[in-house]
Amino acid sequence: MSEVDWLSHLLQMITVTGQLEVRCAYGAPWRVTWGRAAANEIPYHVIVKGRAILEDPETRTARELLSGDIVLLPHGAAHVLHDGSGQTPIRPHESVGSAGWMLSENDGQGEQLDLLCGRFFVAPPHDRLIRNYLPTNLVTRSMDGHGDESIGSASNQLASLVRLMRMESAGDRAGGRAILDALSSALFTLVLRSASEAEKAPEGLLALASHPRLAPAIAAMFADPARSWKLPDLAGMCGMSRATFMRHFRDRLGCSALDLLTDLRMSLAANELKKPAISTEAVAETVGYQSVSAFRRVFAERMGMTPGEWRRLAHNGEQDARPGI
Numbered sequence: 630m631s632e633v634d635w636l637s638h639l640l641q642m643i644t645v646t647g648q649l650e651v652r653c654a655y656g657a658p659w660r661v662t663w664g665r666a667a668a669n670e671i672p673y674h675v676i677v678k679g680r681a682i683l684e685d686p687e688t689r690t691a692r693e694l695l696s697g698d699i700v701l702l703p704h705g706a707a708h709v710l711h712d713g714s715g716q717t718p719i720r721p722h723e724s725v726g727s728a729g730w731m732l733s734e735n736d737g738q739g740e741q742l743d744l745l746c747g748r749f750f751v752a753p754p755h756d757r758l759i760r761n762y763l764p765t766n767l768v769t770r771s772m773d774g775h776g777d778e779s780i781g782s783a784s785n786q787l788a789s790l791v792r793l794m795r796m797e798s799a800g801d802r803a804g805g806r807a808i809l810d811a812l813s814s815a816l817f818t819l820v821l822r823s824a825s826e827a828e829k830a831p832e833g834l835l836a837l838a839s840h841p842r843l844a845p846a847i848a849a850m851f852a853d854p855a856r857s858w859k860l861p862d863l864a865g866m867c868g869m870s871r872a873t874f875m876r877h878f879r880d881r882l883g884c885s886a887l888d889l890l891t892d893l894r895m896s897l898a899a900n901e902l903k904k905p906a907i908s909t910e911a912v913a914e915t916v917g918y919q920s921v922s923a924f925r926r927v928f929a930e931r932m933g934m935t936p937g938e939w940r941r942l943a944h945n946g947e948q949d950a951r952p953g954i
Contacts, residue, residue, distance in 0.1 A: 635838055636821055638851040642896050643755035647673075647813025649747040651731045652798045657739025658716035661746075666705030669756040671749040673701045673816065674710065677795050679742035684709040685766070697771045699787065699820055701749070703763035712740065729806050730798065745794055749817050754899050754932050754939070758892055762834040762882070769823040783823035790816060834889075836881045842867050843877060846886065854893040855917035860886065895931045898924070902936055903943040909936050 653661065666672050674681075676698045683700060684691045685708055693713070694700060702708060711718070721735040730747075751759050771787030794812050797805050825835045838847050846863040863886055864874035878886050894916040901912040913924035928936050 635844075635848050635851040636818065636825070640818060642893070642900065643758060644752040645749050645814060645817050647747060647749045647810055647815075647817055649730050649745060649794065649798060649809040649813055651733055651746040653721075653742065653744040653746065654732065654734045655712075655721065655742045655744070656719070656735060656737025657712035657742075658714045658718050659721070659735055659737055659742065660709065660711035660718040662709050663707060665707045666702070666748065668705070669751045669753050670705055671701055671703050671751065671759065671817075672705065672708075673699065673747055673749060673813075673820075675699050675745040675791055675794065675816075677743040677745060677791060679740060679744075680713075681710045681742060681744065682713040683766070683768075684711070688765075692766070692768065694768065695770075697788065697791070699769050699771060699791070699816070701763075701767040701817070701820055702765065703759050703767060704765045706765055710744070712742070714739070730809065743795070745791075745798060747813050749813070755896055757932075758896055761892065762889070764831045764833055764835075767820065767824055767831060767835075769820050769827065771823075783819055783826050787816075787819050787823055790819060833882060837878070840877070840881060842869065843874075843881070846874070846878075850886070850890050850893060854890060854897060855915060857917060858886075858890060891927060892931060894918075895928055898928060898936070899932065899939060899943075902940045905940075905944065909940075912936065 653659075663672060674683075674694075676694050676696055678696050680696065681694045682691055683694055685706060687706060694710075719735040719737045721733045723731050723733045725731050769784070769787065771784055771791050790812060794809060794816070797809050797812070821835065824831055825839045827839070834847075837843055845866040849863065849866060850858060860871050860875065864871045867874055869877070875885065882889065898912050898916045901907055901915055902909070907915075909925070910921045913921045916924070918924035918927075925936055928939075932939060934942075
């Protein structure tokens with residue numbers, strides 16, 4: 630793994646799995662409402678064909694999604710998708726295939742929509758890392774490009790992935806559910822890659838990682854969070870003064886480099902604490918703390934429980950709870 634590959638380091642630290650749940654084949658007028666997701670769930674939608682209006686009732690904002698658009702809701706916000714006509718939606722009828730996902734159809738004669746809906750599951754306690762550092766809504770577009778330069782682009786790769794998901798969800802073949810779940814997991818990574826490579830990356834970690842001058846510091850912290858990083862060292866990597874580095878970092882992330890570093894260390898610690906043979910003192914040292922009491926204090930502040938409480942939860946298997954398939 631490349632030391633500059635911050636995204637692989639992140640996904641090595643936190644486990645994200647995906648699951649396709651519903652394929653919607655609608656004609657306008659239609660409307661679908663989703664309530665707030667559980668803390669460790671991230672809803673996603675893929676507009677395979679057609680268009681949709683995404684509404685956030687809490688912020689009272691609306692956004693048009695077009696064919697090829699993929700939306701993730703990292704904070705699990707309640708939301709509505711509809712055709713934008715304002716007409717009374719036609720009631721859909723649903724059927725469940727042997728692969729486990731649901732096909733929802735209506736008899737609308739208006740503009741046609743082909744929509745894939747699912748969820749990503751983030752293993753606790755890492756869901757807080759996602760909520761803290763990714764935007765509320767994350768929209769990226771999959772587009773087929775032409776020519777050598779576009780073949781390897783994240784947008785083009787997303788288009789290929791969406792085609793595969795559509796093909797698998799259109800049939801009922803052996804291994805279909807397993808393939809769709811694996812493609813969903815890959816979708817999460819490709820969406821983050823695409824968003825970080827976009828000309829104007831969204832706020833938070835993606836904006837930080839896409840900043841050409843700040844990227845070396847981000848890569849270094851993700852590659853070795855246990856190292857005793859000092860602000861002058863991180864600023865020097867970016868060719869900035871300490872004050873300039875701190876200002877740019879906070880402007881894009883909303884918190885300091887040391888805040889991010891602490892959160893990365895606590896996520897690493899949560900993984901280590903699952904191992905029954907490793908003492909809390911050894912975990913503290915592994916993630917860069919000389920004092921076990923300081924480690925315990927910071928872990929409790931960030932995770933909302935002591936290392937011992939988390940270890941007991943992990944031992945009882947509660948952190949691995951997943952909705953039934």
